[in-house]
Amino acid sequence: MKIYLRTCSLYEVRKAGEYGLIDGIKLLPENGEDKCVATDNDTKSIICCTNGPIFVSAAGNNSEDILQQALQLLRLSPNIVISIKATHEGFKACKILADKEVSVMITDLDSTTKAIMAAKSGAAFVCFNMKKVKQKSVANFKVLAQTVKLIRYHELHASVLANISGESIDLDSVTATGVDGLEITFTGLMKFLENDS
Numbered sequence: 558m559k560i561y562l563r564t565c566s567l568y569e570v571r572k573a574g575e576y577g578l579i580d581g582i583k584l585l586p587e588n589g590e591d592k593c594v595a596t597d598n599d600t601k602s603i604i605c606c607t608n609g610p611i612f613v614s615a616a617g618n619n620s621e622d623i624l625q626q627a628l629q630l631l632r633l634s635p636n637i638v639i640s641i642k643a644t645h646e647g648f649k650a651c652k653i654l655a656d657k658e659v660s661v662m663i664t665d666l667d668s669t670t671k672a673i674m675a676a677k678s679g680a681a682f683v684c685f686n687m688k689k690v691k692q693k694s695v696a697n698f699k700v701l702a703q704t705v706k707l708i709r710y711h712e713l714h715a716s717v718l719a720n721i722s723g724e725s726i727d728l729d730s731v732t733a734t735g736v737d738g739l740e741i742t743f744t745g746l747m748k749f750l751e752n753d754s
Contacts, residue, residue: 559738561612562746563722567599569743570606576750581609583640583720583740586616604634612640612662612682615650623650631659638662638682643671648678655679664720667693669704676708676715683708684718684740687726701734721745 559580562573573579582603604611611634615627623646627639638660641647651661655678662682663675667689675683683704690697705717716737721728728749731739741749 558732558736559609559716559718560746561610561718561738561740563720563740563742565600565603566743567602567606570603573743573746574606578746579609580738581611581636581638582607583612584614586614600633604636607636609636610638610660611636612638614640614664616642617646620646620649620653623647624653627654627659640664640684643675648674651675651678651680655681662718665689669700669707672704672715672717673707673711673713676711676713680715682716682718682738684720687719687721687731691726698730698734701731701736705735705737 560578561581561583562570562579563583563585564570565585570582613630615623615630617623617626623641630639631637639654640662641651642665643663647663651663654661660681661679662684663680664684666672666683666685672683685701687697690700701719708715708717718738718740719731719736720740721731722740722742722745
C-alpha cells in the first residue's frame with residue numbers, strides 16, 4: 558500500500574522521508590477548502606526531493622479552465638499527476654487529459670459508482686473523501702472494499718485511494734479493504750506511528 562503525504566511543507570516532506578514511509582505527495586493548494594498554511598511552502602524544493610507522484614490540483618469553472626491550469630502544472634515536473642474534483646466538468650477534463658496520456662486523479666469521491674465512472678473516464682487514481690463517505694454511510698469501509706473489487710474485476714487500471722486527513726479512522730480497517738493507497742497528513746502519520754495500541 559502506498560502512502561501519499563498531504564502537505565505543502567518542505568519540513569514535513571523531508572521529515573517523513575527520513576522514515577522512508579511516503580511514496581508521493583498530495584500538494585495542498587494556496588487557496589480553497591484544504592489550503593496550504595505552511596510557512597515553508599517551497600513548491601520547487603518539495604518537487605525536487607520527491608521521487609514519486611506529486612498530486613497537484615487543477616480547478617476551474619469549466620473543463621477548459623481546468624485543462625488550461627493542468628497544462629501549466631505539468632511543466633513543474635514529469636512526476637505531476639493532475640488532481641481534479643469529481644464534477645461534470647472534472648470528468649470531461651479527465652477524459653481529455655487521459656487521451657493525451659496525462660496521469661489524472663479524480664478526488665472528492667463518496668460512492669463506488671462515481672469511482673467506477675472516474676476510472677472509465679481515464680483516471681489513473683480515484684480518491685475517496687472519507688469525511689464525505691462517513692457522512693453518507695456508516696459502512697464506509699465496505700464502499701472502499703467494493704470499489705477495489707469492482708475496479709479490478711472490470712480491469713479499469715485505476716488505483717483506489719482514501720483521503721483520511723482530518724478523520725479519526727482505524728487505519729488498519731482502511732488498509733484491510735485492499736485500497737492501493739492513503740492520503741494522510743503529517744500529523745496523522747506521526748500520531749499513528751506513536752500509537753502503541
